[in-house]
Amino acid sequence: MNKRKLASFRKILLQEKEVLEKQYRDLEEGNLHNSQSEFSGEMPFEEEYAASGTTTFERERDLSLSENVKDLLKRVDEALDRIDNGTFGVCEMCNGPIPEERLKALPYANLCITCKQKEEKAFR
Numbered sequence: 342m343n344k345r346k347l348a349s350f351r352k353i354l355l356q357e358k359e360v361l362e363k364q365y366r367d368l369e370e371g372n373l374h375n376s377q378s379e380f381s382g383e384m385p386f387e388e389e390y391a392a393s394g395t396t397t398f399e400r401e402r403d404l405s406l407s408e409n410v411k412d413l414l415k416r417v418d419e420a421l422d423r424i425d426n427g428t429f430g431v432c433e434m435c436n437g438p439i440p441e442e443r444l445k446a447l448p449y450a451n452l453c454i455t456c457k458q459k460e461e462k463a464f465r
């Protein structure tokens with residue numbers, strides 16, 4: 342992959358990282374205060390849950406969300422490392438190239454589609 346393409350993927354990944362970091366902070370704050378977070382648009386049922394006393398469930402949901410965001414952040418960081426060490430766009434399992442279309446949809450993809458499907462089958 343040429344330098345210009347790598348640079349544009351790096352930019353996308355850095356933007357993604359920023360968004361994820363903000364989400365993570367918001368989620369952590371939400372957990373700390375255990376009240377309304379700034380996600381008014383994305384969590385329309387929050388008040389309803391609080392009112393019906395299902396706050397434990399609510400906390401667990403927030404935790405798994407922040408775990409999810411943390412996981413994505415890790416993958417974005419790993420992809421940025423791969424850009425630095427020249428293995429970005431290379432499948433970690435078969436060392437084949439990951440199609441650019443896939444990387445555009447999922448810039449932190451570390452497996453080609455074939456290996457990803459194999460991996461998913463292995464987990465079933």
Ligand SMILES: [Zn+2]
Nearest residue numbers: 432435453456
């Ligand atoms: Zn592969």
